[in-house]
Amino acid sequence: MEIVHVYTKLRSEFGRQCRFSDRPAELLLDVPPDPNLAQQFIQRTHRDQAVQACRDMSEHQVNTERFESESCGINHVEGGWPKDINPDEMEQTIRFRKKVEKDESYGNSLLQLGGVMDYCIRQNNSLDIYEDGFEDEDEVDDSPEPPSAKTINVFRDPNEGRRTVTGLSWHPDGGRKLAAAYSCLEFQRSCGDVSLDSYIWDVENPNRPEATLKPASPLVCLDYNPKDSHTLVGGSYSGQIAYWDTRRGSQPVEVSSVEQSHRDPVYKIIWLQSKTGTDAFSASTDGQVLWWDVRKLSEPTERLVLDPGREGNLDRALGAISLEFEATMPTKFLVGTETGLVLSCNRKAKTPAEKVVCTYDGHLGPVYALQRNPFFPKNFLTVGDWTARIWSEDIKESSIMWTRYQMSYLTDACWSPVRPSVFFTVKMDGVLDVWDVLFKQSDATLSLKVCDAALYSLRIQDNGRLVACGSQQGDATLLEICGGLSTLQKNEKSLMAAMFERETKREKILEARQREIRLKERSRSEQSREEETGREEGEDDPQQLIASAESDFHSLVEAELKKREKDVSEEKDAAESSP
Template sequence: MNHVEGGWPKDINPAELEQTIRFRKKVEKDESYIHSILHLGSVMEHCIRQNNAVDIYQEYLEEEEEVEENQELPFAKTINVFRDPNEVKRTVTGLSWHPDSGRKLAAAYSCLEFQKTSKDMSLDSYIWDVENPNVPEMTLTPASPLVCLDYNPKDPHTLLGGSYNGQIGHWDTRRGSQPVEVSSVEQSHRDPVYKIIWLQSKTGTDAFSASTDGQILWWDVRKLSEPTDRLVLDLGREGNLDRALGASSLEFEATMPTKFMVGTEQGVVVSCNRKAKTPAEKIVCSYDGHHGPIYALQRNPFYPKNFLTVGDWTARIWSEDIKESSIMWTKYQMSFLTDACWSPIRPSVFFTVKMDGVLDVWDILFKQNDPTLSLKVCDNALYSLRVQDNGRLVACGSQQGEVTLLEICSGLSTLQKNEKSLLAAMFERETKREKILEARQREMRLKERSRSEQSRDEEGGREEGEESPDQLIIRAEKDFFSMVEAELKKRREKEDEQNQEKVVSKGKEVKAEAET
């Protein structure tokens, strides 16, 4: 309908009037042009008559459709289950969707239980075709089991993987199952790599990784012999590796290229700035909010100031402006939460998985106390979770090597009316409420401090005759012990007198006996 001009040849500049007039005259003289116009005219006439007969913009049964949508209960259905093809089953520790089509899913398999690995356990991880659950499309063969995997958003043929022994591997699917390059053991992490993320860069070859050894390492996949940069997560800002916090999750938002966040084993979220001048300035601030390791950390894709964390038995939503407390949180669940992520389509929806095999879908605009949809995916513990970019497909990885693919209903994967503005208002309201509570707490602490200082000043500024409670206690103790001492002295003197009298009376008796 809005089409004005056709495509011009490369040698014609549409902005030059003379060139376009000359080209038009040339085309109009061509015989095939007249035949084409006559042929297309009859087709166009038919379409115009159809449009005149039917109002294509008329909305039929509008009210009924709305009622039907409102009445739909949230649901999810299982599409496929991808099982670990090996006899000894391993935990699905990481998942990554193919960035272009979303028809492929990369899964990292490893055993994270200390010293539970056996000789029969396979090291392989796999790329699955969503429509073929029987056989993996491709095998990735690392030197050590992969804990995490991430597709390159700029080049869908390349993947990065973090291994259990701390090494980083780079795969190109066009070049087979073996990694193209692997980082050296000496320059890699000392603990399992729990998260690896591609960075937004011009070359599309930069990434960074996090491990429980307390280090964040930056890499250029063209040269994995050594990291390009390093950060030690020491909150004392001295770069001491012995005091560093172990990183269990990592977050990077492409719209904030200099910022990144790290979730630690100690339940602390560390906010960092990569472009700071000194290593000490790279650690900006920290948020303390969980009793155990933070297994998931992600900024809201629509409101990056607000981020989601999962650790212990709760999921928490934070605001960057408030460091003392989260602005929203779920009730304590009956089992540990192991992973979480936001919906890429609906800003108010996020997903969590638990150790009891349950997937929870939360819509915080609908209700905050309970999940909107709770689904028992399998009997084993769920360890990993990834949502496809269209928000419809969710993949959950279990302890026994099963990746369950679920399709979420349209109600939970379609943007709702006024959702963005309502959620923005909710986040703002909750942030304001926490700020007021925080100010109140600060005020109470200041009052308490001033009261204690005042009482200390009063003690110091007493008159010479007055004594403090501590001094009175000391004096009372002294008086008590001096009275006891005096009483003991009296008793000793009395005993001495009695003994002397006895001696005198005995002498008199002896003298009398001698005289007689």
């Protein structure tokens, strides 16, 4: 039996019927441009890119397919045995060895291989296979081009609220990424709706960040792990330490507790050179330097109070703004304080008095930047007030070199990783200065206006070519330095070593002279004090006062008599000589 069902629907329920007609175009709406809307858009940086019309590779019958290789391996316990021999059985292996050693081909093979190996060993001893035949080619002559730098990209804070770029850190593998910490350090500024996120940028993509870091408190500083490029550690405004693994997302893996952390913002955090690669230490304005193991941030592993009296008193501790650690000096580190002092500390010391080795006083304000020269670790660079100074560990009284006082406050500085005589500074007026002390010491070799806002942070890539500057308005500007300032010059290391040694000797001579002057002044003051004391004691005795008055009177009388006798003799001589 066949069942038929008929479904009916009105034509009007399908929608209006389309009726097409051939007619001329007509204007339905005309929206004129609004010039006020142009202020809401940001013009994208122009980029020039070459385009080739033809294909990169032509198709031809002789083109071969791409060879696909595959890596594989086996676990080798003890090989070379036949299938019927069990390597675990000692008797079978000894029996097989004796059988092989009795074979004539075994001796012939040893003699043949011995000659080949003897030839290779003698050749290795006669030739230096590790010799660098192009050693002199790395150092090129000074480039004739003038010093220059150009802006490549600008990484802007995606949030509406303006936050300062307080910290920057380059990715350790080639510098393809740049991590930036955003925070508001203005005192008592309302930060209710301001975002807490910090970002990791790809240097080729300034439109959006590659990854986001979501701390519980705004990050003031952060640092990539030089041994593991996926991990970062950061110091927050609340004083806590946070640890990230970018493979696990945006949330921190570990966060230190508030009770065991700093009491003020963490202005600097650095990874330490350790076997595990998980040790770091931080500095804050609460007057403490704390050591951490990022695998367990519940409490610090070690604590140092920056008391200049070397008593470990936290009430008299100096707030730390900058921090410096050199891997070649694992026990030493430098701390820049709010009062302009630089403290040289020893981590392995047992008592608080021995942990602070010495101090360097040379700035009128906080030491915002502190870094050792990568080629000469005994010399370090500091930035504070309106100057940048170069110090030597052998001179405690004063710096060996310094810049002139600038018109604007200096906020950060760093050495070039490829040229020992070049360092970079940024200022509150938005200017980046490049100094080459071998070329010019009184003025900067290159001054570049990066932006209108104040610059607060500065980091340079390991190859010395790219420089990142963070501003108060939340912009991280990436600049490329010319080849003359980012390529090692001929004899630069020896010339810089001679300059540091000469300036150190000069400061030592000046220190010795100043010490002698102070000793002479001290002896004079003590002598004058003794004379005044003796005079005061003499004035107390009336007999001595009478005796001193009589001696003064007799001396005046004798002087007057001698003067009269002399006048009389002169008059007689004049009378006798006259006609």
